[in-house]
Amino acid sequence: MPRPTRARHSIASLTAPVAMGYIPLGAVFGFLFVQAGGAAWLAILSSLLVYAGAAQFMMIPMLASGASIGAIALATFVLNLRHAFYGLSLLNSMPARRWQRWYAVFGLTDETYSVLTALPPEASARHMALVTALNQGWWVLGTTLGALAGARAQITLAGLDFVLASLFAVLAVEQWRARADAVPIWLALAAYAIGYTVAPGQALALAIALSLLACALRPDPAKDGRREAS
Amino acid sequence: MIDADYILAVIAAMAAVTVALRALPFVAGRWLRRHSLVRKLGDTLPLSIMVLLLVHAMVGSARDNPAGVWQELLAVAIVAALQWRTRQTLLSIVAGTTAYVLLRNL
Numbered sequence: 653m654p655r656p657t658r659a660r661h662s663i664a665s666l667t668a669p670v671a672m673g674y675i676p677l678g679a680v681f682g683f684l685f686v687q688a689g690g691a692a693w694l695a696i697l698s699s700l701l702v703y704a705g706a707a708q709f710m711m712i713p714m715l716a717s718g719a720s721i722g723a724i725a726l727a728t729f730v731l732n733l734r735h736a737f738y739g740l741s742l743l744n745s746m747p748a749r750r751w752q753r754w755y756a757v758f759g760l761t762d763e764t765y766s767v768l769t770a771l772p773p774e775a776s777a778r779h780m781a782l783v784t785a786l787n788q789g790w791w792v793l794g795t796t797l798g799a800l801a802g803a804r805a806q807i808t809l810a811g812l813d814f815v816l817a818s819l820f821a822v823l824a825v826e827q828w829r830a831r832a833d834a835v836p837i838w839l840a841l842a843a844y845a846i847g848y849t850v851a852p853g854q855a856l857a858l859a860i861a862l863s864l865l866a867c868a869l870r871p872d873p874a875k876d877g878r879r880e881a882s
Numbered sequence: 883m884i885d886a887d888y889i890l891a892v893i894a895a896m897a898a899v900t901v902a903l904r905a906l907p908f909v910a911g912r913w914l915r916r917h918s919l920v921r922k923l924g925d926t927l928p929l930s931i932m933v934l935l936l937v938h939a940m941v942g943s944a945r946d947n948p949a950g951v952w953q954e955l956l957a958v959a960i961v962a963a964l965q966w967r968t969r970q971t972l973l974s975i976v977a978g979t980t981a982y983v984l985l986r987n988l
Contacts, residue, residue: 673972689884694893701897706935711892713942715884725895731935732903734928739907740915746908753908760904763971811947811979811986814957817939818978821961822971824932829966836926840933848941856938863934867926868919 663779663786666767671790673763674705678794679801680815681708686802688716699795703759703788706823707731709816730860734827738765745773745780752781759784762823839866947986957982 678699685695690712698708707728714724738760745768747753764787768776828837840863847858907914914920940954947953961978965971 669970676972677975690889691883691886694886694889697890698893698896701893702900704896704900707896707900710935711896715889715892718888721888721891721895724892725899728896728899729903730931732900733931735900736903736906736914737924737928739904740911740924743907743911757905757908758901809983809987811943811983814939814943814954814982815975815979817936817943817954817958818961818975818982820932820936820939821958821978822965822974824929824936825962825965825974827929827932831925831929833926833929836929837933839926840930841937843930844934844937855941856934859934859938860931863930864923864927867923867930870922870926 662771662775663783666770667783667786667790670763670767670787674787674790675794675797677705677815677819678791679798680812681705681712682795682798682800683802683805684709684712684798684813684815685795686799687805688712690715692796692799692803695799696792696796699788699792703791704728704732704735704761705791706816706819709819713813726857734762735760742768742776745776747777747780749781756780756784759788761787762826763787835870836863836867839863839870943982949985953982953985957985 681699682692682695685698685708686692698711702708702711710727710731711724714727739757742760742765747756764784767783767787768780771779840859843859843862843866844855846862847855851858936958940951940958944951944954957978960981961974964977965974968974
């Protein structure tokens, strides 16, 4: 039968670019985690259980500075808030089997989401768990390689942690591509400027609270933003 | 070494928060879609948060960089331009980070 072969082929071609991103980035995560003083097996465990790239990169400096668990949980919440909106567009294409459904929900990262939305709904339902497992496999493999390398290496390059800023820049560009609306950028910059002026140590938390408030109070963009979209 | 029990507790907390957020639309999708406030936040908030996190990371880097903020701005411009044109996440991140590491260490 040619049909399953084609489906498998298209899955391989969709998950290959994710592999090219996840293996090296996972390796950088594992490397930085071990260099910061975490045990290699804990780096791998976090890629198995947390499985959220940006949040995992963010946890490294927070762990190194001994941040409280509540502060790290709050930062994770803010950073992964966007994931709460991903599922809305996948509601009608979830796998039928219960454990597959829960695993797919657990592993709904930015990249897996973009692969799944590229598939037709019925193919998406059938292959969601497989695509998720392959993608997580690349991430865990990369983490393992990086953690093992980090346990041996003794190099300290200033600026290597800029990988986190680069990742945020990529995510910001992709958010912009999805919805070219400049207001959220200006809101964020103004909120950060205010936060930094009022309390430099709490600038991020303050700015997030201000942005949340401003976004909630903002006039509905769907009503007056149509002419830009056309 | 960072204490393993502390890291285990952090991993448990992060995993719980992440799964809860990813499961939310499947548990309360109908409720979420009915509320215009949720939709409005979904339209605006993700980009705001990404810009905030980006600025915060840049400020953190610039603070222990004696050369000033232009190196951070240049590296982020490289990442954004590459990502906008190529959509190759790995290429953008590697190029931007490499550029930054070179600027800092040369």
